[in-house]
Amino acid sequence: MKKKAAGKFQLDCSVNGARVRREIAASRTMLEFLREDLGLKGTKEGCGEGECGACLILLDGRAVNSCLMMAAQAHGREIVTIEGIKGRDGGLHPIQKTFMEEGAVQCGFCIPGIIVAAEALLRRKPDATLEDIKLELTGNLCRCTGYEKILSAVELSRDELKKKGKR
Numbered sequence: 001m002k003k004k005a006a007g008k009f010q011l012d013c014s015v016n017g018a019r020v021r022r023e024i025a026a027s028r029t030m031l032e033f034l035r036e037d038l039g040l041k042g043t044k045e046g047c048g049e050g051e052c053g054a055c056l057i058l059l060d061g062r063a064v065n066s067c068l069m070m071a072a073q074a075h076g077r078e079i080v081t082i083e084g085i086k087g088r089d090g091g092l093h094p095i096q097k098t099f100m101e102e103g104a105v106q107c108g109f110c111i112p113g114i115i116v117a118a119e120a121l122l123r124r125k126p127d128a129t130l131e132d133i134k135l136e137l138t139g140n141l142c143r144c145t146g147y148e149k150i151l152s153a154v155e156l157s158r159d160e161l162k163k164k165g166k167r
């Protein structure tokens with residue numbers, strides 16, 4: 001990470017496949033950087049302290065809470081937000097389609113984080129069991145759905161993604 005002026009960093013990273021170079025305050029969180037500087041509002045701020053998972057993003061393919069991460073920590077790394085999770089045709093990702101079809105979304109506030117968590121899990125573990133899914137989603141709070149439909153939507157997403165040509 002290159003220091004620029006006192007309290008500033010010249011950040012150079014990839015966000016949703018595009019190179020981003022910005023001078024940022026060293027104190028900027030990744031959540032602030034995405035929402036306020038880049039206008040990527042799909043990443044939500046719930047608790048702001050690592051408890052709810054609404055702010056999850058992929059950092060080099062791993063799900064991380066962007067409220068707990070400084071933007072400068074992304075230097076030289078690859079960020080994917082919910083806006084970057086797409087199907088191969090550029091439309092909805094199979095996980096997003098399944099959530100809609102299963103009615104697993106109510107107010108929707110928690111859903112970007114849950115889809116990011118599901119994508120991270122199914123990338124690294126395409127055969128994830130229901131127990132794996134429950135474990136992955138322990139950091140994602142939903143105040144609306146009661147989780148049953150969310151869990152079944154992730155299981156159906158796993159099955160869809162395993163079909164040839166879905167990823």
Ligand code: FES
Nearest residue numbers: 046047048050067
């Ligand atoms: S806003 Fe980051 S975990 Fe809740």
Ligand code: FES
Nearest residue numbers: 107108142143144
């Ligand atoms: S759908 Fe409303 S918080 Fe989860």
